[in-house]
Amino acid sequence: MTPHGRKLRLATVVREAGIADSGVLSAMAQVPREAFVPEAFQDQAYENRALPIGHGQTVSRPDVVATMTDALAPTRRMKVLEVGTGSGYQTAILAHLTRRVYTVEQDRSLLRLARERLTRLRCHNVTSRIGDGWQGWPEQAPFPRILVTAAASGVPSRLADQLDPGGVMVTPVTTPEGGQELVRLTRDTDTGRFTEERLGQVRFVPLISTTDGSADRADHERS
Numbered sequence: 001m002t003p004h005g006r007k008l009r010l011a012t013v014v015r016e017a018g019i020a021d022s023g024v025l026s027a028m029a030q031v032p033r034e035a036f037v038p039e040a041f042q043d044q045a046y047e048n049r050a051l052p053i054g055h056g057q058t059v060s061r062p063d064v065v066a067t068m069t070d071a072l073a074p075t076r077r078m079k080v081l082e083v084g085t086g087s088g089y090q091t092a093i094l095a096h097l098t099r100r101v102y103t104v105e106q107d108r109s110l111l112r113l114a115r116e117r118l119t120r121l122r123c124h125n126v127t128s129r130i131g132d133g134w135q136g137w138p139e140q141a142p143f144p145r146i147l148v149t150a151a152a153s154g155v156p157s158r159l160a161d162q163l164d165p166g167g168v169m170v171t172p173v174t175t176p177e178g179g180q181e182l183v184r185l186t187r188d189t190d191t192g193r194f195t196e197e198r199l200g201q202v203r204f205v206p207l208i209s210t211t212d213g214s215a216d217r218a219d220h221e222r223s
């Protein structure tokens with residue numbers, strides 16, 4: 001299949017995932033996934049599968065990236081916090097759709113590579129740093145949107161606290177049965193209370209606890 005044919009197939013995969021938002025479709029069409037995939041997996045860059053990016057991490061499946069972005073419903077005027085830069089692929093998609101992306105990654109060499117790729121693709125509205133995503137980005141909080149691309153046992157409470165009233169966070173969480181589900185957390189504009197929606201099964205690498213054990217606290221009593 002030609003590179004063009006592969007891209008068309010990816011667009012079909014995204015549409016088949018139920019994505020109709022023209023902004024998301026266009027961002028998915030514009031960001032070249034091959035730029036985020038290691039040399040050894042170039043031929044699979046447009047397959048609908050997660051691929052290894054080194055250090056035990058993966059670039060997420062395109063339909064999952066599209067679904068999460070769609071569930072987040074970001075707009076041009078928003079800044080977004082992303083936890084887990086990884087390859088930078090999801091970062092680039094968000095950069096196409098928002099005013100600025102603040103992205104945190106715990107792995108130094110992954111972040112260095114992601115920065116190089118994002119610069120090469122002229123995604124200039126990205127600010128990144130090495131750090132513990134459990135802590136969010138307090139200096140820039142609150143955020144109208146937060147996207148987490150690694151799974152914890154519940155919604156990280158410090159991240160929830162960094163959501164604007166009316167804000168939305170999308171994050172994978174592990175289930176007691178050993179699976180994972182995508183969760184969308186919305187903070188009520190008036191009451192500040194959180195509601196949780198379950199958006200289906202997913203599979204992500206774990207959200208690593210990089211500082212201390214207390215960071216591993218999840219808050220299940222918010223909805």
Ligand code: SAH
Binds near residue numbers: 104105150205206
């Ligand atoms: N969105 C990425 C995929 C991310 S894989 C992409 O499109 O390529 C999950 C990433 O989260 C990995 O790079 C991992 O190093 C990072 N991560 C895991 N725990 C973290 C933490 N506590 N803080 C910051 N990053 C973390």
